[in-house]
Amino acid sequence: MSIKADNITWKIGRKTILDGVSLEAPPGRMLGLLGPNGSGKTSLLRLLAGLKRPHSGRVTLDRSDIGKISRRSIARRIAFVEQHATTNANLKVVDVVKLGRFPHRSIFSSWTKVDEEAVESALARAGMAEKRDDRWQNLSGGEKQRTHIARALAQSPQELILDEPTNHLDIQHQIGLMRLVSGLPITSIVALHDLNHAAMFCDELVIMQQGRIVASGAPQDVLSEDLLRDVFSVEARIEASPYHSRPQIHYLK
Numbered sequence: 001m002s003i004k005a006d007n008i009t010w011k012i013g014r015k016t017i018l019d020g021v022s023l024e025a026p027p028g029r030m031l032g033l034l035g036p037n038g039s040g041k042t043s044l045l046r047l048l049a050g051l052k053r054p055h056s057g058r059v060t061l062d063r064s065d066i067g068k069i070s071r072r073s074i075a076r077r078i079a080f081v082e083q084h085a086t087t088n089a090n091l092k093v094v095d096v097v098k099l100g101r102f103p104h105r106s107i108f109s110s111w112t113k114v115d116e117e118a119v120e121s122a123l124a125r126a127g128m129a130e131k132r133d134d135r136w137q138n139l140s141g142g143e144k145q146r147t148h149i150a151r152a153l154a155q156s157p158q159e160l161i162l163d164e165p166t167n168h169l170d171i172q173h174q175i176g177l178m179r180l181v182s183g184l185p186i187t188s189i190v191a192l193h194d195l196n197h198a199a200m201f202c203d204e205l206v207i208m209q210q211g212r213i214v215a216s217g218a219p220q221d222v223l224s225e226d227l228l229r230d231v232f233s234v235e236a237r238i239e240a241s242p243y244h245s246r247p248q249i250h251y252l253k
């Protein structure tokens with residue numbers, strides 16, 4: 001059991017943004033959330049993280065309604081890196097990452113070895129150890145993104161939710177991040193635009209269009225030339241990669 005959305009509907013004013021969405025994140029696996037701009041990915045992730053409440057249906061965490069779980073308890077379990085995550089104070093990288101330990105500590109507890117190890121391991125895994133003493137404001141866009149991912153990892157979550165985590169990263173760090181997340185023994189839900197990266201690393205895919213889920217399952221079962229045409233409005237040919245056997249999409253000019 002992990003995060004589950006059960007027939008959720010969510011509106012802004014009179015506009016329906018999510019319409020009857022149901023999904024269950026496979027425990028310990030990486031779920032890729034795909035769809036064109038405006039299809040509802042960010043909205044869905046915010047509901048799954050408990051930041052917004054659905055107008056109907058419900059989101060559950062291990063069968064409990066997430067709306068009834070305290071913010072602190074949620075933060076001990078779920079780490080969420082939003083698309084335009086920012087940090088206001090001009091902290092050092094290591095201090096931003098230390099914020100990830102906040103949900104696990106009380107005001108009376110001192111900094112422990114477990115906290116220290118979680119921060120050091122997160123800095124190393126996100127490739128930010130060498131920049132640990134740099135000021136947040138002086139980082140490049142990709143380094144800021146990797147710092148937020150390190151902060152999320154330092155949170156030692158059981159569920160990791162990432163909204164387009166690779167969008168500022170160079171190709172080495174895009175692949176590195178996808179490899180890192182797919183190798184973690186935790187449940188991850190990741191909104192992505194790169195369909196080839198999603199096919200290569202995700203265990204399951206969910207495809208959204210206009211606030212609805214239109215396909216879900218293993219990459220090789222979900223990605224088809226018809227789906228790319230109907231949902232993403234692109235012409236493409238798909239074959240099994242000879243290198244990793246996952247679907248490989250060749251876009252046509």
Ligand SMILES: Nc1ncnc2c1ncn2[C@@H]1O[C@H](COP(=O)(O)OP(=O)(O)OP(=O)(O)O)[C@@H](O)[C@H]1O
Pocket residue numbers: 012015017035036037038039040041042043044
């Ligand atoms: N505050 C808002 N007011 C009105 N409409 C909104 C608001 N926030 C989001 N929407 C609408 O909700 C829809 C879904 O947006 P959302 O950001 O969830 O899509 P997305 O799939 O994450 O898009 P992208 O790939 O561009 O990041 C869009 O049509 C968007 O215009």
